[in-house]
Amino acid sequence: MTVRRSQLAGPVLDVAPQLLGLVIRSTTSDGPVAVRLTEVEAYDGPNDPGSHAYRGQTPRNAVMFGPPGHLYVYFTYGMHFCMNIGAGPEGTPSAVLLRAGEVVEGKDLARTRRGLPEPAASAVLPGRAQKRPRLDPDRDLARGPARLCVALGIDREQNGVDLFAKDSPVRLLPGPSFDGIPSTGPRVGLRDAADWPWRFWIPDDPTVSPYRPHVPKRR
Template sequence: MTHPPRPAEHPTEAVADPTGTARSRLDRSFFLRDAPEVAPDLLGRVLAVDTGEGTVELRLTEVEAYFGANDPGSHARNGRTARNASMFGPPGHLYVYFTYGMHYCANVVCSPDGTASGVLLRGGEVLTGHEIVARRRATARRGVEYARGPARLASALGLDLTHDAADLCAPGDDAPMRILHGTPPAPDLIGCGPRTGVGGAGADTPWRFYIEGDPTVSPYRAHVPRRRARPAGDAPNGPAGGARPR
């Protein structure tokens, strides 16, 4: 297991919090770096979301970086579209998308405006708002499952397409969404490896970062090619045919 170096020049790298900055917000300059650099530095940070139900705070434990139009695993690989436009926007905003006809996933946009750089939020530990999250994630058997995986994380925080392009660095103490400094893990507790479910040329890119041993980190799953649907007359196991449901 390799461990990425933490950016020594960034003032928020300290594991301890002697100056009491854990509750202060990350500003936009934090996200001006490219996604592969921002991603490991997001571990241990706290994403706070205010809604009509109350506030949920979540400590980030697992993330993945996607960077530029040449990244074969990125939504930006085929250029800018209405769906991925927020990923090309200014840093410090959310890029939220809808997938598989039922789930939402959230990314933090990085790099200068126009770069298409983002960090997928894959897992986290709920710190506050447990009762709110328990209602949203009623099927979860244990608390560690509330936000283990990107769709579960978005559900726990109540995120959907109305939050796409939301500004995480908006001024004012009443901003409804923000990322706090939190307490980053020690460098030797940061693991990295291939991104979950990414195949092809980007399959081996080690841009998935996580806190070693944390129970809220989702299990790694390699890419599984989808089977092409068969014509109905060629179905071997009955009239339904097509690819096996997943």
């Protein structure tokens, strides 16, 4: 099975849930890291007040106006990178924000980038009742759009890369498929169109990020 650019050329609300279960793989000089996508958000350009392209094209959002299948990376809050996959036909600035996923390759490198220690091995002593198993510490490696970029080594240098080019440092690949019905809900941290249910995620997956509504800044 392969992933084709044509799969991303439709309406963004159709494209976004189809990305669940696919794998985004980034290769740098340190090695590869791959993440199976478990949570995404759709943004529909001029039809969406929450989209970066709502008011037209700028140098920052230009990638969104190109052909589908290119990576749109932006810097936010003066500290984080987030990445999107361009969707819809060329000239239609739709995009899907990649919010979270499960690291399926390169966990040691992802932990190093995130500054996390190796998970400790748990031992059960004879005669001791076994405690409730702890949550997998690796669930947080790419849980949230900023963490996802850190784990994959994504920054502004990858803005505009073609996810379907054979020599691309970032590729969109098939993965363990998700054939169920995705959960939907409001997008995270938005001021405009905050209640639109355009966030999609794999139900009960531990790597899905927590929902946080937009909190207006105090003046």
